Amino acid sequence: MKLERPDGEWWKPWERSVRGWLYRRLPAGDYPWHLKRRAGYERRWALETRGATKRGFFEIFRKHFLKNIPPGLWVELQAGDGLVGNLRVWLEQVAGWKVEAWEHRKWPAFRYRETHTATAFHQDRMTSWGDARAPKNPRGITTRGVREASGVCRAIREKRIQPALVGIWNPSRRTIWEKRLHSGGYRLQLVYERMEFYRKRWK
Numbered sequence: 001m002k003l004e005r006p007d008g009e010w011w012k013p014w015e016r017s018v019r020g021w022l023y024r025r026l027p028a029g030d031y032p033w034h035l036k037r038r039a040g041y042e043r044r045w046a047l048e049t050r051g052a053t054k055r056g057f058f059e060i061f062r063k064h065f066l067k068n069i070p071p072g073l074w075v076e077l078q079a080g081d082g083l084v085g086n087l088r089v090w091l092e093q094v095a096g097w098k099v100e101a102w103e104h105r106k107w108p109a110f111r112y113r114e115t116h117t118a119t120a121f122h123q124d125r126m127t128s129w130g131d132a133r134a135p136k137n138p139r140g141i142t143t144r145g146v147r148e149a150s151g152v153c154r155a156i157r158e159k160r161i162q163p164a165l166v167g168i169w170n171p172s173r174r175t176i177w178e179k180r181l182h183s184g185g186y187r188l189q190l191v192y193e194r195m196e197f198y199r200k201r202w203k
Helices: 012-023 034-042 054-065 088-094 106-115 146-157 176-183
Strands: 073-077 098-102 120-122 140-143 165-169 186-192 195-200
Touching: 012 034, 034 186, 054 088, 054 186, 054 195, 073 146, 088 098, 106 120, 140 146, 146 165, 146 176, 165 176, 176 186, 176 195
Parallel strands: 073 098, 073 140, 098 120, 140 165
Antiparallel strands: 165 195, 186 195
16 A cells, blocks of 8 residues: 655645746747746746636736736737637726727627627627728737737737737647747747737837
C-alpha cells in the first residue's frame, strides 16, 4: 500500500506559479517550447486558481488587464450568442464600457438579439476597417473569427485603428497572431480559455 504524506501537495500551486513565471520569459516564436510559453500566460496572476470561475476571472481581468485604461468602446467580433465566453455584461455593467457586437451567423445572431436587446448589434462581418460602417476609435476589441482577426491586425498595421486592448481566440495556439500584433506594438498579457489578450505598448 502506498502511503501518502500529509499535506504533501501544498507546494504544487507555488511550484506551478514559479514555472509559469519562467515560461513567460521564453522567447516568442515558433520554437518547440512555444506551448510552454503560452502555459505561462495561462497561469499569470493566479488565473489557474482565482480565475476558475467567470467572476474570479473578471476580477483579475479588471484589476490587471484593464488597469489604467479608461472605459470606452469595446467591439466584439463574431460575438456568438452573447452567452458563452462573452464579456459584455461585465464590461458594461461593472467596468463602465460601451459594447458593440458583430455576428454574421444566423442563429447566434438571433440568440444575441434575444439576450442583449440594449447592446448595439450588427448581423454582419467586420473585416474591413476602411468601411464607412466600421466602429470609430475602439479602445478594446475581441474576436473569435479568423477573418475578423486578420482584419484587425491589418487595420492596426495600416494605422486605421489603435486599440489599447485586443483579444483573439486562438484554439490552435499558433504564434501567428502574436507575431502580427507584436509588430504593431502589442504585448501578450494573458491567455484564458484559448483567448489571447494583448495590450498596446505605449511609448
